[in-house]
Amino acid sequence: MSIAMAPPYSNGYGYSHGHGHGYPYPSSSLPTSSSYDYGYGSNNEPQSICDEISACVGVMLGQLWGYLNGRGRQVAWGWATKAAHQIKRNMTRRRLLSFPHLLVGLWVLVMLWGERWVFASRIRSCDWDHWEDWPAGATPHRLIFIADPQIIDPHSYPGRPWPLNPLTMTITDNYMRRSYIQLQKQLHPDTVFFLGDLFDGGREWKTANGNFEDPEWAKDHRPAEERKHLKEWHRKYGDNYWLREYARFGNIFYDNWNLGGVSPGPGQRGRKLISSLPGNHDLGFGAEVKVPARHRFSAYFGETNRVDVIGNHTFVSVDTVSLSAGTSSMRGQVDLQPIYGPVQQFLKEVQVTKRRAVQKEVRFWRGEVEEVTFEQKVEDLETADFSKLPTIDPGEGAPDLPTVLLTHVPLYRPPGTPCGPMREHWPPAKPPKGQTGPVIPDHRNAISVSGGYQYQNVLDPEDSQKLIKNIGNVIHAFSGDDHDYCEVVHSAEQGNVREITVKSFSMAMGVPTPGFQMVSMYNPIDENGNTLPGSPKTTLQTHLCLLPQQLSTFVTYAVLGAVTVLVLVARAFLLPVFNLQPFALEPVHQRYASSALLLPIFKPKTEGDDRSAYDAKPTSSGTSSSKFPSARVSSTTRPRGQSINNNGGAQASSGKWGWGQNNNSSSNNNRGPRIEIRKDSYYDDINNNNNNHSYSYSYSDYSNKEGGRGDAWKPASRARSWSRYTTLSVVGREIWTTTWRVAWMVLGFFAWITYQG
Incomplete structure (x- = not known):
């Protein structure tokens, strides 16, 4: 006995489904033999699962492509049409010149002030001419110190979630960039010096070479x-990340250097930017300095210990974070020579280096x-004689120019030494009555003489005295x-040297008002380097320039935001009172103009040819209004033989009243009634009043429309529609619409100006 095997099922789209497997295959590829089994080749070896997955993916992509060419295209066109219609509605003059947009304009001006103009204004107030006091005809060299930019990175706020940390980095970078741009444009300094801590976590990012692990004796020092x-x-975060941070630092400071001009001030040799002085956040501090990190730092920023002659003054930069390893408590326990050795050697030769630098300048x-x-x-x-x-x-x-010491860590001072007003x-x-000098000690006004993991607020007394003595x-x-x-x-003991600790340039360093020091x-x-007779005794003048308080700017935004919401709410409640615009x-779906494009005007009650409609008169008005509340029998498309009575109804010359078909097959009136879905006067009035910029509606206004017929029949749905236009509904919708419009436009402008930097 033979058993006939059924052919594989075909889905009619060029694909067949075999028995026992759920994967589709092209019908053209099916074998003609009835012994074919899906999932196996001609030699009964299993096919690769990759082939099956590829076949499934091909089918899915084909179906997706078909959808996009069909229904998807219609949906996309529908969305595009709606968007174009909405844009057209919003681009009218009354929308563009509206009160919410006036508030947006106010916000734009306030944010331009807070994010741009205030920086130019504050720095312009520090102009050199406002505080310099030199003899007539003097040509001073103008220098600026920038301390602790300490650009924010993952080390700054460990554990902070993803959106907040990048946002903080962007805001703080923008603050420093805007300040520095105005510094260059307004002040045109001849020289800019950085005083260390260029990065916040520079010491934590691994180098490409060298041991970067904490020593065993220091592992417990790190905070939990x-x-x-x-x-x-x-x-x-390795060497590549550090290089990206280096580029980020350069984007803020190096790329904007030429905004100050390419030529120095009158009588000056040239313009300089020096950023080679390291801080404890760049290398570490004392015995825990990362030597590989220092090698990387000096390779990209320059020698950490150096002498520069600028403006007929000698500037000596000293890597004091490495110098402090020489007086560390760990010096007798571990070999710290690689850390403090180079800087101590520099200090031994600094006098000769100074004289050479002065002679080169002369x-x-x-x-x-x-x-x-x-x-x-x-x-x-x-x-040969060497x-x-x-x-x-x-x-x-030999002649020696006045010397200025640059160090990241302040020199030692007794605890409680006041820092001034x-x-x-x-x-x-406040000093007691009768005392003219400051209160000493004043611990709140002083720099704390203390230290901790990878920091020390002031140098040791030994290192401080060594610096002053060796440099001279x-x-x-x-x-x-x-x-x-x-x-x-x-x-x-420290040479009666006057020292200024410079404010941080960053808004994120715990000081509300950042700043920089002008010199x-x-x-x-x-010609030999000796000071000319009659020159000023004081060859150096300083001025502290304060930058904007970003916290105050944010408070201004918050206050203006609250006032904006209150004004919009008040205006919404006054809308029906004063008949405001x-x-x-x-909503689009409530407008007849939109619905008329989507809905038919006439629809036959029964199936068949729509050449004529049966004029059916309802047996009672209650039946008509309750069963078909928004439709009426058309009086304008009556068939032949009908006449219009005085009440506006249709009367047939012959036939049977009702909703069924006429029994007379020879008559033209053998079709069901034709229903007109018409534009109610209610929607006419709403649209007309909208165009006239008025929301003062009353129910009596609508009951007296259509030629003064106060008793004209109205559909029952009008009561439900009218509820959407009550006072509270109008006020609520106005509050939401105006608030949302102002919010997204303001936030969008803030995002744009933040992105621009």
Whole structure:
């Protein structure tokens, strides 16, 4: 007995489904043999699952493509049409020149002030001419110190969720960029010095080479909060991340350098930007300095210990975070020579380095070659005399320019030494009656003499004295690290040096009002480097320039936001009282103009040819209004033989009244009634009143329309429609529409101006 096998089922779309498998295959690829089994090739070997997955994906893509070409295209066209219609409705003059848009314009002006103009205004008030006091005809060198930009990174707020950390980084970067741009445009400094802490987590990001692990004796020093994130930092943030941070720093400061001009001020040698002084957030502090991080830092920013002659003053930059390892408590337990060795060697030779730098500067102004020239001759190596090589160092007793010490960590001072009235954290304590000098000690107004993991607020006394003694002729010192302003005059052991700790340039360093330090220098010298007679005794003047308070700007935004909402709510409630122009548009689906494009005007009651309609008269008005509340028998499309009675109804010359078909098959009136879905006068009046900019409606207005027929029949749905236009509904919709319009436009402008930087 033979059994006939049924052919595989075909779905009619070019694909067949075999028995036992749920994967579709093209029908053209089916074998003709009835012994074919799906999932196996001609040699009964299983097909690759990749082939089956590919077949499924092909079918799905084909179906998706078919949908997009069919229904999807219709949906897209519908959305596009709706969007175009909505844009057209909003682009009218009364919409564009409306009260909510007036508020948006106010917001734009306020945000331009808070995000742009206030920076230019504050920095313009610090212009050099406002505070410089030099003799007539002086040509001072103008220098600016920027301390602790400390650009925000994952180390700043560990554990903060993703959207907040990038937003904080963007806002703080924009603040510094806008401040620095105006600094260059308004002040045109000849030199800009950075005083360390360029990054916040620079010491944490692994280098490409070198051991970056914390030493065993220091692993417990790290705070528990940081230990939780240490593995993630080492896994995600390496040398490539540090390079991106370097580019980010350059985008803020280096890329905008030329906005200050390419030429220096009158009588100056040139413009300089020096950012090689490291801070504890760049390298670490003391015994825990990361030597590989220091090598990377100096490779990209320059030598960390250096001497520069600027404005006839000698600036000595010292890597004091590494110097502090020499006085660390761990010095006798571990070898810290790789950390403090280079800076100690620099201090031993700093006097010679200063004299060489001064001679190079003097040679330049005399028009000579800055470097030493050697006599060209040939000598035997065994008889050559190397003891009398030419040198640029004139030796001790040579002219020495006034020296300025630059250090990231402030010099030592006794605990409670007051910082003066310009310190923002705490003002000085009020002295008792009869006392003219400041209160000492004043711990609230002073820099705390303390330290912790990877930081120390001031240097050790030994390091401070070593700096002043080794460098020599120090008339002023500038430092950073503390983030707030502090001005002190040190003791005689530290050369009675006046030191200014510069405010942080960043808005995120715990000081409400960031700032920077301006320095004007004037020291005329002769051809040998000696100060000219009659020159000012004080060759250096300083001025603290304060930047805008970003917190105050945000408070201004918050207050204006609350006032905006209150004004919009008040206006919405006054809308029906004073017959004001509404901003909220009538919903599209309530407008007849839109619905008329979508709904038919006539529809036959029964199936068949629609050439004529049966004129059916309802047996009672109650039946008509309750069963078909929004339709009526057409009086304009009556068949032949009908007449219109005085009540507006249709009367047939022959036939049977009712909703069924006429029994007379020979008559033309053998079709059901024709229903007209017409535009009610209610919607006519709403649209007309909308165009006349009025919301003062009353039910009596609508009952007396249509030629004054107050008793005209109205559909029952009008009562439900009218409820949407009550006072509370109008007020609520106006509040929502105006608030949302102002909110998204304001937030959109803020996002755009933030993106622009």
